Amino acid sequence: MGTRWSLACVLPGGVTIERIAAGVQAALDRVVAQMSNWEADSDLSRFNRAPAGSAVTLPGECLHVLETGLAIARATRGAFDPTLGALVDLWGFGPAPAPAERPSEDMIAAALTHSGWERLTIDRAASSAVQPGGISLDFSGIAKGFGVDLAADWLKRSGICHFLIEVGGELRGEGVKPDGSPWWVEIESPPGLALEQLRIALHGLAIATSGDYRRFSDRDGRRLPHSLDPRTGRPIVNGVASVSVVHPSCTAADAFATALTVLGPGQGMAFATRLDLAAVIVTRNEADGTWEDFSPALKAMLD
Template identity: 55%
Template sequence: MGTRWSARVVVPAPGRYADIGAGVQGAFDGVVAEMSTWEAVSDISRFNRATIGTWQSLPPDFLIVLSAALRIAEESGGAYDPTIGGLVDAWGFGPPGPCAAPPDVETVAALLRAAGWRHVECDTLLQRARRITPLALDFSGIAKGFGADRAAAWLRTRGFRHFLVEVGGELVGAGVKPDGQPWWVDVEMPPGAALPPLRLALHGLSAATSGDYRRWFEAEGGRFAHTIDPRSGRPAANGVASVTVLHADCMHADAYATAITVLGAEEGLRFADSLGLAAHIVSRSGDGWSEAMSLAFTAMLD
């Protein structure tokens, strides 16, 4: 996944910790094998190479993520869309590597015509899916959260009830620490943002943060961040610096954080409130910073 992970686990008896590292790593490895576009033999790479219109048999976890991604794409009006792999690559944020300059208008237009969540058909009953245009799936806005969920699920199946799993800033917290305190985590603020720290208690909750300060490049006098707006085919440029979403599972928190980042602060808040999402948004405001919270997030602070 191109990042590090950590797990803090309350071990109920001596000797129970020996296989934790390998088990959690195995959960992540399974997600990578299915959903990483950086792996040529992964299921997502196989799907993206398949003949257009041909049904592809896919693993259950892959279809869980694809189904959720398509539903969130519909809910968000396409602000989140898992079919923009071609655009991600064209802007230098995919496996082909960085680009020296932004793609030209014609390239973006062609990739936009091919993309679109409505151009993917998903048949969960028969465990298959197909694309009907030359689009490319990209799960980078949802798979990391799903990986955190899968690691948490592995821990639960082994009888561990109290833990905090983190992978690249996405977190899943369950139970409490040995001292009875919840798993307290500090939300990462954008560099330079003069805002007070935001500390959250993850007790049966997941948190995911999307930020424009993690991967970006400068060219032709502009700054281009890695979050692509599927509606324009260009990096989102609405002043939103980071979005944190709390949710029961990390997969949804991850994708919703991306959607709200693309929608922008005002529309993103309306979207979060319409779904009852707990969201915290940090935006650049002139030479300063501003923050906004959804109704559900504000209620958690009371």
């Protein structure tokens, strides 16, 4: 996934850290093997190469992530879209070589014709998804969160009940520390901003953050964040610096953080409030400076 993972846990007797580390790594390797656009033989890449009209059998985990992504796409009216592979490549955020110049209007329009979550059909009974033709799946806004959940589920099945696992800044905590205190984590905020550092206890909860400082490119003297608006085919320009979402599922937290980033401070906070999502949106612009907006659900956790 192009990042690191870490784990703090309470080991039961007879269990070695080497065995636990190998199990976590195997879970994350499985996500890469199924869902990486950088791996030519991954299940995701296999789907993207499939001819139009073909039903492509997918592993259960990959199909679950696709179904979750489509459900969140539906709920956000397309602010999250797992079919943006062509646009991701076009803007230089995927495995394809970055273009030397800013994409033209015609290039963006062409890439948009190879996107669209509503074009996908899933046959759960056959464990397959139909490639409508030219669709390029991209799970970069959800797969890392799923990796956290998959590793956490393996830990629990292995008898590890108390742990904090982190993959590239996405975290999930279960149980408590040996002294009985919860797994306290700081809510990530953009570097260089004078914001109050907030902490939250992850007890059966996960937190995921999307930020314009994590991945970006510089074009014509402007920083282009890696977050693309599926509705326009362009990087977002709404001033959102970061979004953090707290949720029992790190998969959902990851995808919702991406969606709220695209929706922006106004629509994003209204959506989080309506769905009772625990979220904080950090916005910055030259006129008004920087501010944080907390959803009612997150305010209740911090009080």
